[in-house]
Amino acid sequence: MRAVTITSRNDEVSPNIIVQDDWPTPSARPGEVLVRTEASALNHLDLWVGRGLPGADEFPRISGSDGCGRVEAVGEGVDESWIGRRVLLNAAVCHHSPHLPDVIPTDPALHMIGETLPGTHAEYFTAPAANVLDIGESDPVQAAAFALSFLTSWRMLMSRARLKAGQQVLITGIGGGVALSCLAICRWLGCTTIVTSRHDWKLERARELGADHVVLDSNEDWSKTVRSITSKRGVDVCADSIGSAVHQACLSSLARGGTLVTCGATTGSGPTDLVRIFWNQLSILGSTMGDMAEFREVVALHLSGQLEPVIDTVHPVDEARTAWERLESGEQFGKIVLRWD
Incomplete structure (x- = not known):
């Protein structure tokens, strides 16, 4: 073959x-x-x-x-x-x-x-x-593009972070499959979204897809921009797969009681801010793949035309x-x- x-x-x-x-x-x-x-x-x-x-x-x-x-x-x-x-x-x-x-x-x-x-x-x-x-x-190209990233994102947001309609969500690294799947799920659920990227053109594309707010990652502390967008409150959930390069900014962007859920660390792992975690009662959750019940749930939304890659x-x-x-x-x-x- x-x-x-x-x-x-x-x-x-x-x-x-x-x-x-x-x-x-x-x-x-x-x-x-x-x-x-x-x-x-x-x-x-x-x-x-x-x-x-x-x-x-x-x-x-x-x-x-x-x-x-x-x-x-x-x-x-x-x-x-x-x-x-x-x-x-x-x-x-x-x-x-x-x-x-x-x-x-x-x-x-x-x-x-x-x-x-x-x-x-x-x-x-x-x-x-x-x-x-x-x-x-169903279209095999669309389906193949859908499966892994949407299953990963569905488990991250729905099963692990217990995301609810109306919450504010930060999604790092827009443009990758998981980040775009997270954006689609958040829009389907009715959440307010803030996305980051190192590229202006990717942020513009994200706006076209319905992102509510965009933040340019220029290697500075963009968490201040996120907190400004949220009237200094911070976001309820941050979905990240970048890791070390943005970890501190992700923590600083969370509201008290907020949740950081991660499915990867493409820039590696690094130290974390334990004081911020315990003082602000933050939750840090790991997520990998998804089970068949989750797969059936999210694929059903694709087959009905509600979620597209x-x-x-x-x-x-x-x-x-x-x-x-x-x-x-x-x-x-x-x-x-x-x-x-």
Whole structure:
């Protein structure tokens, strides 16, 4: 089969992206489905895998945690009625028991398709049948762009931060998939949004998408601007995946009793302000992926047209390296997708 492979580990990932035409086609094992890929989407995880992660240190390898396609075959114990259905993947797998009817994000045995397990950037991929949803005849490009970032954002905001209509939310790094998904969910729920970016053009795009307030991150303490917007009160919730570079500003932007929820640390981790945390009774929550109940909830909103992903570019498979170059540049606004038809 054709597959986009990362040939070796390196800090710069895109030069190591090669499309291979003779990669072995996987087979569905017991409890699994074999999916013929129609679209796969890129995430920052595709860069982290190429730079080297524990348990993902053998190269060449296939990354990719977003995938949509039609079931081509099923393994033992899986109903054959799945064959021919268009399905969307939740890439989190409880590795010790792929037959589990649900994903448990806090399970120590949690693994990711596209990280420690072979990913979706290939003509075919396998997954536990319990990890896919039938999405009918929905657009596979839109679906692939939707899955991982919206599931991550849904768990962050709805399950972990317990976000409510009318609350004020700060979203850092607008332009990435998770940040844009958080913006869409906040608008759907009826929250006031403040977004940050280092780029004016991304802030303008965010305004067009309905962001209420925008703040330029110019490497200074922009929390003062956030507090000014909120009449010095601060925000109820901050959704962040940047980490160290903005951590103190995020804490300083929170109202008393506010919540910082994080799903990543692309700039690394660093010291935190314990005095502010205990004095202002702040909550700091971690969030990773989401379970199948959360996946069904958020995908249902997509299928009904209430939540839509923002797509930056769509590339044919032969342009895979260009797609990685775009992701690595940080100039994208929305999801980068590969088409496999």
